Amino acid sequence: MRILVTGSAGFVGSHLVERLLDEGHYVIGVDNYISGQRSNTELFLSHISFSFIEADVSQGIPYTGEPLDWVMHFASPASPPHYQEFPIETLMVGAQGTQNGLELALVHNASFFLASTSEVYGDPQMHPQPETYWGNVNPIGVRSCYDEAKRYAEAITMAYHRKRGVNTRIIRIFNTYGPRMRPDDGRVVTNFIHQALEGKSLTVYGDGSQTRSFQYVDDLIEGIVRLMKVNYHEPINLGNPNEFTVLEFAELVKNQINPELEIVFESITQDDPKRRKPDIGLAQRLLKWTPKTLAIYGIKNLYNNIKDI
Amino acid sequence: MRILVTGSAGFVGSHLVERLLDEGHYVIGVDNYISGQRSNTELFLSHISFSFIEADVSQGIPYTGEPLDWVMHFASPASPPHYQEFPIETLMVGAQGTQNGLELALVHNASFFLASTSEVYGDPQMHPQPETYWGNVNPIGVRSCYDEAKRYAEAITMAYHRKRGVNTRIIRIFNTYGPRMRPDDGRVVTNFIHQALEGKSLTVYGDGSQTRSFQYVDDLIEGIVRLMKVNYHEPINLGNPNEFTVLEFAELVKNQINPELEIVFESITQDDPKRRKPDIGLAQRLLKWTPKTLAIYGIKNLYNNIKDI
Ligand SMILES: NC(=O)c1ccc[n+]([C@@H]2O[C@H](COP(=O)([O-])OP(=O)(O)OC[C@H]3O[C@@H](n4cnc5c(N)ncnc54)[C@H](O)[C@@H]3O)[C@@H](O)[C@H]2O)c1
Ligand SMILES: NC(=O)c1ccc[n+]([C@@H]2O[C@H](COP(=O)([O-])OP(=O)(O)OC[C@H]3O[C@@H](n4cnc5c(N)ncnc54)[C@H](O)[C@@H]3O)[C@@H](O)[C@H]2O)c1
Numbered sequence: 001m002r003i004l005v006t007g008s009a010g011f012v013g014s015h016l017v018e019r020l021l022d023e024g025h026y027v028i029g030v031d032n033y034i035s036g037q038r039s040n041t042e043l044f045l046s047h048i049s050f051s052f053i054e055a056d057v058s059q060g061i062p063y064t065g066e067p068l069d070w071v072m073h074f075a076s077p078a079s080p081p082h083y084q085e086f087p088i089e090t091l092m093v094g095a096q097g098t099q100n101g102l103e104l105a106l107v108h109n110a111s112f113f114l115a116s117t118s119e120v121y122g123d124p125q126m127h128p129q130p131e132t133y134w135g136n137v138n139p140i141g142v143r144s145c146y147d148e149a150k151r152y153a154e155a156i157t158m159a160y161h162r163k164r165g166v167n168t169r170i171i172r173i174f175n176t177y178g179p180r181m182r183p184d185d186g187r188v189v190t191n192f193i194h195q196a197l198e199g200k201s202l203t204v205y206g207d208g209s210q211t212r213s214f215q216y217v218d219d220l221i222e223g224i225v226r227l228m229k230v231n232y233h234e235p236i237n238l239g240n241p242n243e244f245t246v247l248e249f250a251e252l253v254k255n256q257i258n259p260e261l262e263i264v265f266e267s268i269t270q271d272d273p274k275r276r277k278p279d280i281g282l283a284q285r286l287l288k289w290t291p292k293t294l295a296i297y298g299i300k301n302l303y304n305n306i307k308d309i
Numbered sequence: 310m311r312i313l314v315t316g317s318a319g320f321v322g323s324h325l326v327e328r329l330l331d332e333g334h335y336v337i338g339v340d341n342y343i344s345g346q347r348s349n350t351e352l353f354l355s356h357i358s359f360s361f362i363e364a365d366v367s368q369g370i371p372y373t374g375e376p377l378d379w380v381m382h383f384a385s386p387a388s389p390p391h392y393q394e395f396p397i398e399t400l401m402v403g404a405q406g407t408q409n410g411l412e413l414a415l416v417h418n419a420s421f422f423l424a425s426t427s428e429v430y431g432d433p434q435m436h437p438q439p440e441t442y443w444g445n446v447n448p449i450g451v452r453s454c455y456d457e458a459k460r461y462a463e464a465i466t467m468a469y470h471r472k473r474g475v476n477t478r479i480i481r482i483f484n485t486y487g488p489r490m491r492p493d494d495g496r497v498v499t500n501f502i503h504q505a506l507e508g509k510s511l512t513v514y515g516d517g518s519q520t521r522s523f524q525y526v527d528d529l530i531e532g533i534v535r536l537m538k539v540n541y542h543e544p545i546n547l548g549n550p551n552e553f554t555v556l557e558f559a560e561l562v563k564n565q566i567n568p569e570l571e572i573v574f575e576s577i578t579q580d581d582p583k584r585r586k587p588d589i590g591l592a593q594r595l596l597k598w599t600p601k602t603l604a605i606y607g608i609k610n611l612y613n614n615i616k617d618i
Contacts, residue, residue, distance in 0.1 A: 087468040095404035095461065120448055138443050139429055139460040140467045140479075140543060148457075148464035151448040152404065155457035158449045159396040170449075234449060 002068050004028045004110075006057045006101060007075030009036030011181045012115065012173070012217065014043065016074065019221045021047055028063060032056040034089060035077040040180060058092040061100050070228070072113040073101040076150075080143070081186035087145035094149025095156070102160040102168075111167040113228065114157045116235060118174040118276055119147045128277040131172070131235050154235060161233050169227050174239025174278045177298065178217030179305040188246055189214055192253040193303055195261075202254060202261055206268035208247030213277045215240035216293035216301075226287040239278035240291040249295075256296060257303055311377050313337040313419075315366045315410060316384030318345030320490045321424065321482070321526065323352065325383065328530045330356055337372060341365040343398060344386040349489060367401040370409050379537070381422040382410040385459075389452070390495035396454035403458025404465070411469040411477075420476040422537065423466045425544060427483040427585055428456045437586040440481070440544050463544060470542050478536050483548025483587045486607065487526030488614040497555055498523055501562040502612055504570070511563060511570055515577035517556025522586045524549035525602035525610075535596040548587035549600040558604075565605060566612055 003020055007013040008029025013036070020027050021044065029041060029052045044050040055062050057075050076093045077083040083090040098114065105112040121129045122137030137147045154170055161168040177189035185191075192202050215238070223238040244252070247263070254261045283289045293301075312329055316322040317338025322345070329336050330353065338350060338361045353359040364371050366384050385402045386392040392399040407423065414421040430438045431446030446456045463479055470477040486498040494500075501511050524547070532547040553561070556572070563570045592598045602610075 087472055088465070091404075091461070091465045091468060092408075095400075099401075122443065134431065134445055134447050136443055136445075137460075139463045142471075144460075144464040145468050148461050151446075151453075152400070152457050152461040154448045155453040156397070156400045159400060159454050162451075163396055 001070060002026045002028070002066060003070040003072060004030060004061070004063060004068050004104070005072045005074060006030045006061070006097070007036065007073070008052070009033055009038065009040040010074060010078070011178070012176060012220065013074040014040035014180055015178065015217050015221050016072065016224060017044055017050070019225060021049055023225070025049065028053065028065065030055055030057055030061060030063070031075065034086060035079070035082040035182070037180070037182065057100055058089070058096040061104050063104065068104070068108040068110040070111050070113060071101045071105040071108070073098055074115045076115070079186045081184065083146040084142060090145045091149045094153045098153040098156055102157065102166055105166050106160070106164055111169070112157065112160070113169045113224070114153055114171070116150045116154050116170050116172045118172050118237070118239060118278065119143070120151050120154065120172060121276065122147060124276065128241060128279040129237070130279040131237055131282055168233050170233070170235040171224065171227060172235050172237050173220060174215055174237065174276065175212050176215045176217050176220050178302055188212060188249065192250060193299070193306060196253055196257045196303065197306060199258070199261070201264045202250045204246055204250050204263055204265050207265065208250065209245050211243045211245050211277060212249065213240050213243050214249070214295055214298070215291055216298035219291035219293055223283060223287060223289045226289050230286055232286055236283050236286065237278040237280055238283060239280065241278050241280055242295060243277045244295065252295065253299060256299055310379060311335045311337070311375060312379040312381060313339060313370070313372060313377050313413070314381045314383060315339045315370070315406065316345065316382070317361070318342055318347065318349040319383060319387070320487070321485065321529065322383040323349035323489055324487065324526050324530050325381065325533060326353055326359070328534060330358055332534070334358065337362065337374065339364055339366055339370060339372070340384065343395060344388070344391040344491070346489070346491065366409055367398070367405040370413050372413065377413070377417040377419040379420050379422060380410045380414040382407055383424040385424070387426070388495045390493065392455040393451060399454045400458045403462045407462040407465055411466065411475055414475050415469070415473055420478070421466065421469070422478045422533070423462055423480070425459045425463050425479050425481045427481050427546070427548060427587065428452070429460050429463065429481060430585065431456060433585065437550060437588040438546070439588040440546055440591055477542050479542070479544040480533065480536065481544050481546050482529060483524055483546065483585065484521050485524045485526050485529050487611055497521060497558065501559060502608070502615060505562055505566045505612065506615060508567070508570070510573045511559040513555055513559055513572055513574050516574065517559065518554050520552045520554050520586060521558065522549050522552050523558070523604055523607070524600055525607035528600035528602055532592060532596060532598045535598050539595055541595055545592050545595065546587040546589055547592060548589065550587050550589055551604060552586045553604065561604065562608060565608055
């Protein structure tokens with residue numbers, strides 16, 4: 001198949017490109033490097049089935065090649081420091097960017113795949129979160145540029161599905177980690193690993209009692225590839241329900257990597273979600289999918305991978 | 310002042326234009342008539358301080374005149390039959406339309422005023438709804454094209470305020486009624502009045518126990534004009550907290566207008582909000598504003614107004 005992936009130079013996008021190429025597809029990557037890395041494009045540039053377009057997908061997707069089978073929209077700043085630096089660009093890639101992807105899919109009679117997020121649940125009042133939960137999001141908070149952009153992206157994807165008949169998929173990705181995350185990513189796993197690598201103290205925001213579920217990127221990609229083969233249009237959670245408090249997680253990193261590390265506490269960011277854990281019953285039934293990588297294995301793997309670069 | 314009003318040919322927009330002209334301002338109306346009426350433009354065309362641009366504000370606002378003091382963004386299909394006929398256009402006028410208004414304000418160093426809605430509260434689990442309530446909205450339901458567009462519009466308005474320093478205002482309008490609503494508007498007051506005018510039965514969806522608060526348009530416009538003079542950037546509810554069940558309301562219309570009318574029940578639309586009532590404490594404190602028009606007076610007024618056309 002011929003598959004266009006927006007956000008191909010990002011963390012998740014680059015793993016998706018790698019897997020699609022491995023499966024023998026032709027992949028067109030599109031990225032403007034607002035939060036991605038050129039090295040993630042260079043990885044594939046010599047591959048015979050890969051081509052790349054540098055473009056801001058919010059302004060349009062300048063693809064003029066042969067008919068596409070899929071448009072997969074993964075472009076978006078995804079970590080708080082990135083989207084808070086670029087709130088307007090983040091809002092735009094959720095609205096105009098998603099719509100440009102949907103229009104491209106429409107023209108090519110291709111299917112459309114949206115990477116949404118567990119952030120659409122906001123600070124959830126239901127635990128764990130099934131796909132039917134409507135969420136608890138502050139529309140005007142400092143995180144709203146990301147959360148509301150993704151809720152909008154889901155709404156417009158459903159509108160194109162219902163009104164224009166586009167064959168769509170929506171996944172809600174829960175916290176994911178793995179190689180090729182940016183060191184300044186700001187998400188808790190990356191922070192801890194990089195702090196550990198530099199022998200610094202591990203920073204916990206708040207008292208560390210807020211929980212996170214961490215999914216290893218290979219598991220996410222497996223879920224994505226499976227969903228491409230299943231005809232289901234409403235959102236599907238992809239995440240690891242194995243729950244840790246941020247403090248437990250810091251202790252895991254400390255114990256696995258360097259027992260000498262100190263853990264320090266800092267004050268919490270506005271609207272920081274307190275608990276987040278996916279109900280993955282739907283993905284299990286529909287995709288016969290379940291995350292396989294244990295946190296301990298994922299962290300060691302990631303640590304070794306980063307150390308080796 | 311020189312004030313550009315998008316959605317000037319709509320119900321609320323036309324009342325706003327009328328009031329601003331009365332106060333001696335110069336008004337530029339912009340509308341594409343997707344849910345508006347040409348007659349609402351014709352009302353003002355002979356006015357020396359009014360000019361009109363026919364344009365889709367989602368594509369851009371082609372204004373090239375003298376410096377603006379305000380951009381007031383009231384364009385959007387607002388009633389369920391309209392936005393469900395045009396879900397993609399509704400999403401766009403909330404995203405691209407709002408952003409084009411903000412950019413125009415930025416260029417002119419003008420202030421920006423957003424008409425948001427009580428629909429951002431969705432099917433509220435808190436009653437009445439203060440501005441601090443985050444809402445309960447289904448991001449993928451058939452109403453989400455409107456609700457999520459408005460939540461996005463609020464988020465991008467706050468982003469331009471915070472990042473680009475635009476002087477912004479946001480109001481959350483609760484159900485409003487009055488002259489110049491379209492007969493096919495689909496909102497409950499209009500339905501009842503037009504059914505009454507035609508001697509038809511009054512249709513109640515569900516068992517009629519869902520509540521609505523109805524605000525007369527003159528009260529809304531008064532609140533808007535007051536807010537223009539106050540420097541406050543977070544959302545403000547404007548609505549009438551006087552709560553009726555839809556059934557009580559049907560009975561009010563029946564008693565006031567024609568006691569012979571029958572009331573019939575039909576099944577409820579998906580995600581129809583069950584209860585909605587503004588907490589207007591903030592508007593009362595900040596604007597010294599309170600709605601003045603009693604429902605009974607408003608309904609008689611509206612009925613007579615429509616009957617006379
Ligand atoms: N990693 C996670 O834990 C996680 C969780 C939930 C959702 N997601 C979603 O998955 C997707 C990928 O996230 P990620 O972690 O790989 O983030 P990332 O920042 O590493 O990758 C995003 C990529 O999109 C690109 N991009 C952003 N805006 C663009 C635009 N307008 N035009 C072209 N390219 C643009 C960036 O340059 C970057 O390469 C995002 O949509 C994100 O919201 C990720
Ligand atoms: N009337 C209410 O009870 C109510 C309640 C909550 C919020 N609001 C908000 O108030 C505003 C006005 O609502 P209304 O009741 O007057 O609705 P309306 O449909 O009568 O007016 C909206 C106007 O906007 C115009 N418009 C829509 N999309 C446009 C576009 N892309 N370019 C140019 N013009 C466009 C329409 O043609 C119409 O004239 C809307 O933003 C609505 O969401 C109204």
